[in-house]
Amino acid sequence: MNAPVYDAAQQVAAEEKKNSLIRIVDDEDDVREALALMLRIEGWDAKVYPSARDFLVEDDAARPGCLLLDVRMPVMTGLELQREMIERGNPLPIIFLTGFADIDVAVSSLKEGAIDFLIKPADDEKLLASIAAAVHKDHRRRVGISDGTHVREALRALSERERDILELFMAGTTDAQVAERLSISERTVQGHLAKIYRKFSIHTAKEPLALMPDIRDVLGH
Structure with a gap:
């Protein structure tokens, strides 16, 4: 038969994009805003947080999506936030973004369930692919898969x-x-x-x- 058109899969991806929120936690203002702008141009809804504590207090865990998380931040690091989320039973998928290529940190974060570990400035295409994968994983989880x-x-x-x-x-x-x-x-x-x-x-x-x-x-x- 002819090659499938995949309309259904494309519609699902579009719905997931429409209904998701991409959280950005980074202590650098310009990094947060640049990421949020890029994502909004690409059609994603994005929200920024200047610290891990702000994210923990303000985020709506009921909204599907994923978290773009810096590693080195004051008061609470990205890895500490990841562990806190695990303790709270918050399985929101995490993509780490860092300016430092620390192999040990990368391995540790991935072992704890992070979707990806990217070095700043991350390639837009690679980052968007990781975000789409993370969002899809979150939507699957929310329907029991x-x-x-x-x-x-x-x-x-x-x-x-x-x-x-x-x-x-x-x-x-x-x-x-x-x-x-x-x-x-x-x-x-x-x-x-x-x-x-x-x-x-x-x-x-x-x-x-x-x-x-x-x-x-x-x-x-």
Whole structure:
């Protein structure tokens, strides 16, 4: 069949971007504002905090997104904030930004669950890719999906017909359109979708859409 259009995955990514907040914690005014400006130009909603304490007091943890965090700050460092968030049970994804290439600090932060560790000034394209990945991880978590590592295995378990239906679904095709395209009944399409969901361990209505970017990435390679 033709290559999938991935409309569904693109729509999910756009919705995640629209509904997310990128927090920036850095004690340097010009760094905070430059990052916030760049992100807003790219369509992200961004909020800045001059210190870790300000973030802990003011941030709305209910809003999905991620945290861009400086390492070396007075009073509370970035690593100390990361540990405090862990103790408070706040799993907001963290991307560290630092002007110092400290391997030990980088390893420590990544072991504690940081998404990335970038050196200032970070390449915009690389930073934006890390932000998109972190935001998607946070959205997956909020709908009950811990990670997307099972996607490749699930795709391998699909039959040829199930994969055809999934790719049509990824392209934004309705059940009725899939049925017409494949000359089968809508009920048969729905039966195949149920099998697909089981193979992806999907249990709620929100999970299929949340997995679309992960499925797109695998199918696109």
